[in-house]
Amino acid sequence: MPDDYRRTLIRQISQHAHSEVVGQLPEGNWITRAPTLRRKAILLAKVQDEAGHGLYLYSAAETLGASREEMLDQLLSGKAKYASIFNYATLSWADVGAIGWLVDGAAIVNQISLCRTSYGPYARAMVRICKEESFHQRQGYEIMMTLARGSKEQRAMAQDALNRWWWPTLMMFGPHDAESYHSQQSMHWKIKRQSNDELRQKFVNQTVPQADFLGLAIPDPELEWNEERGHYHFGEIDWEEFSRVIAGKGPMSRDRLEARRRAHEEGGWVREAALAYAEKQGTRAAA
């Protein structure tokens, strides 16, 4: 395996793993406040799945010779990137719906394409993950549907969530193709199979009718069906905001990293205890 190819894969897979792990936090913020017991159970199961996705992906990266510790260090020191979308705050229950519908929806578009990626263990992790992501998206859409069919206050809550999550979701697909160095490299190695702009367009095309069905307005005055091209034309992303959040200056960037660091630091004595116990057991078995 060429060294550059291996390094690129480790970078992409570990970033993906970090995203799953940090991705537990925004929705996790609502588990204790979920408005029904059924919703609480579904949300808890979903966030648990994300932790599981993190585990499969770290394992896939480990097959390439990266250690979990190294990867974790990079996340906690702020060196490694993770999906910027998780640096936005969840302000209402509707955000849980919007994240499932839009963010998991966008993740599926990306990940379906990755099921054909050139590195086998990554592709296999993606196949497994994609199955669970579609359940995540359905539960999110179902929440949005319930709110959209609910009271005036609930509809306003749903619209507000869509307003806040729409653009950050489009940013999940990354910079325009022409500006994405990593993306071109990855396409060349067949790690990435479709370009950022292609995937973004695909997402917009499938999501606009879903918003229409909910009776919610996508916050983009330029959004319009283009008959000739057979797709939705949409407005330009605020690339300044994009760069700012990627650079770690999103509204929740500090909090997310801090939450991960705290969990890691507070867990230090637990990991030491587990290790010490295992060692004692080993000595006892040998004796």
Added chain:
Amino acid sequence: MSAALFEYTLRLGDDALIDGQRLSEWCGHGPFLEEDVGVANTALDLIGRARLLLAYAGTVEGKGRGEDDLAYTRDEREWRNVLITELPRGDFAFTTVRQFLLDAFNRQLYERLCLSLDATLAGIAGRAVKESEYHLRHTGEWVLRLGDGTRESNRRAQRALDDLWPYTAELFESDPVQEQMEAQGIAPATASLRAAWLHTVEPPLRSAQLMIPGNTWPQTGGRQGMHSEHMGFLLAEMQFVQRAYPGQAW
């Protein structure tokens, strides 16, 4: 309706829900990723169990209250969970030792409830006993690792056990509701339950170099709705959406 059966089922449901609520606070904040998955797993089982029990309590009551009415619109004095479940999650040792004590209790309780003359409770117990058996294996292993790990982990686990032990008496309290349920063959006798529970928790605690505190006085009140000051905050958080927007579907 049977007032005692309603009350008894509510106690079981509230214990499961409040324990699950506290555990779910760990989601995304555990000491490592495998444990995030593990804790969420137990929390999910407990919340699932609470849903079945509260729904059944609502049916027994016969006033049209469902699981969510009972979970989201009762005020503090109407909650029947034991106090140990509502205590703040503390550190990982506190959560683990508490869960170990409760898993051992649930394991014994639901095994006996499988033989309940109330068919619905017996059915719920059939599933619950398998879950609690599994939870107990998990927390039992952790008690060993923490107690017999490092000095630091032993100190934390011992402190947790000291703090929690006085609350365990409440699990075996008797009162007219309990007596009536026992007399009707619906609930197991608390005395035999206590012996079986002690028999379950003592050996692992001993192997883990942890000492059961002597000379404690029992901390009780939950079954009468006399809670700790933590309960109000737990409810404020859990019930917030339903309280802010009453009477809506979610």
